[in-house]
Amino acid sequence: xxxxxxxxxxxxxxxxxxxxxxxxxxxxxxxxxxxxxxxxxxxxxxxxxxxxxxxxxxxxxxxxxxxxxx
Numbered sequence: 001x002x003x004x005x006x007x008x009x010x011x012x013x014x015x016x017x018x019x020x021x022x023x024x025x026x027x028x029x030x031x032x033x034x035x036x037x038x039x040x041x042x043x044x045x046x047x048x049x050x051x052x053x054x055x056x057x058x059x060x061x062x063x064x065x066x067x068x069x070x
Contacts, residue, residue, distance in 0.1 A: 006041070006050035017049045021058075 017038065018025045031037030032047070038057040040049050 006053065010051040011048040012051060012054065014047050014049075017054060020054075 012020070014025050014028045018028045021028075021038075028037065032040060038049055039053045040047050042048070
């Protein structure tokens, strides 16, 4: 995954990402504690996700699942 700069105007909260992925906020917190799931960062204790990085992570997940099905 690239270390592209994150545009603050495109950052999402845990609640927003959970809704986008159809997962619970609890699942998002669990993934973070296990160091799995989409890349995230914290500013002043608030966990945020960059939309570009989230989309890149999601595409990687889809590609890996398609590779498993082949």
